Amino acid sequence: MAVSGSRLSVIAAIAANLLIAIMKFIAASFTGSAAMLSEGIHSVIDTVNGLLLLLGIKRSKKGATKTHPFGHGKEIYFWSFVVAIFIFALGGGMAIYEGIKHVIHPKEITDHSDIMWNYGVIIGAMLFEGISLNIAWKQFRKKYPTGFTSALIESKDAASMAIIIEESAAMIGLFLALIGVTLAYFLNNPIYDAYASIAIGLLLFATAIFMAKETQDLLIGESVSNLDLDMINNILNDYEEFEFFGNVRTMHLGPDEVLLGAEVNFKDELKVSKLEEIIAEVKMRIREKDPKFTHIYIESNSITKSEF
Numbered sequence: 001m002a003v004s005g006s007r008l009s010v011i012a013a014i015a016a017n018l019l020i021a022i023m024k025f026i027a028a029s030f031t032g033s034a035a036m037l038s039e040g041i042h043s044v045i046d047t048v049n050g051l052l053l054l055l056g057i058k059r060s061k062k063g064a065t066k067t068h069p070f071g072h073g074k075e076i077y078f079w080s081f082v083v084a085i086f087i088f089a090l091g092g093g094m095a096i097y098e099g100i101k102h103v104i105h106p107k108e109i110t111d112h113s114d115i116m117w118n119y120g121v122i123i124g125a126m127l128f129e130g131i132s133l134n135i136a137w138k139q140f141r142k143k144y145p146t147g148f149t150s151a152l153i154e155s156k157d158a159a160s161m162a163i164i165i166e167e168s169a170a171m172i173g174l175f176l177a178l179i180g181v182t183l184a185y186f187l188n189n190p191i192y193d194a195y196a197s198i199a200i201g202l203l204l205f206a207t208a209i210f211m212a213k214e215t216q217d218l219l220i221g222e223s224v225s226n227l228d229l230d231m232i233n234n235i236l237n238d239y240e241e242f243e244f245f246g247n248v249r250t251m252h253l254g255p256d257e258v259l260l261g262a263e264v265n266f267k268d269e270l271k272v273s274k275l276e277e278i279i280a281e282v283k284m285r286i287r288e289k290d291p292k293f294t295h296i297y298i299e300s301n302s303i304t305k306s307e308f
Contacts, residue, residue: 008135009139009160010053010163013050013163013167020129021043024121028040033184034099034102034193035180035194036177038201039125041095042091056080074218074219077215080159088212091208092202092208097201099196106193106194118178140160156222156254162211180193180199228250228290229250231289236262241270241275247261247263253295257294259295261298264301279298
């Protein structure tokens with residue numbers, strides 16, 4: 001996904017979460033709902049996370065320097081990992097804390113106006129979250145038109161993935177809050193509201209762990225997909241001038257930047273000028289197939305095939 005698409009998704013999420021956070025805190029102050037307070041904290045953290053992702057997108061666009069010769073594309077992966085930590089430590093931790101506190105000191109939701117406040121805010125929040133999620137999903141699908149699961153696996157755009165996962169978790173959290181406040185009101189038992197807060201916290205824990213795992217792989221240095229590797233191998237196989245090739249290695253330097261290295265054994269009778277021409281042609285063909293291969297290094301090697 002282009003960075004501009006990622007930025008649009010993040011800005012939409014920030015605007016939605018900020019409005020939703022204000023609504024939730026107003027409702028929590030009137031009703032005393034633990035689930036609503038947890039959801040308000042969740043939205044504030046999502047807003048801060050959006051700002052961190054915007055910072056990551058901006059910093060990832062910095063060009064190459066002497067100390068960072070391949071650019072700063074991985075900045076977005078670092079800040080996405082920070083977002084996962086925020087969701088886990090602050091979002092999940094605070095939601096569970098508020099839930100446990102209200103289990104020990106429950107506050108009943110018996111006033112009819114209280115439940116109306118909660119319902120109004122939850123429905124409004126679902127509307128805003130739905131709009132934000134729809135924008136993020138449309139931007140995401142422009143580049144990854146495959147199925148949802150395969151698209152998430154294929155995508156290396158941590159910012160867009162974070163927004164989609166966050167907004168999806170937020171929608172689920174709102175349903176949990178809705179169930180909690182409804183049961184608390186109609187069964188006249190505030191324990192259900194507290195349980196909903198704890199459930200929201202566990203949901204945020206699971207969301208953060210998933211995001212951290214996905215981002216960890218990209219930070220360490222994740223390869224391209226098998227489909228991309230097949231494309232590279234097919235191009236290299238086209239050249240009769242190669243005795244054989246191997247050690248094809250790739251690493252994502254950012255959502256749209258990939259480092260590719262390969263070792264090739266050329267036939268002995270080839271002139272240096274022809275060798276250079278072939279290498280240039282291979283690079284051009286790979287980039288025509290997929291421009292994300294921004295750094296391609298093909299090394300002429302005289303080792304035997306068995307050593308690859």
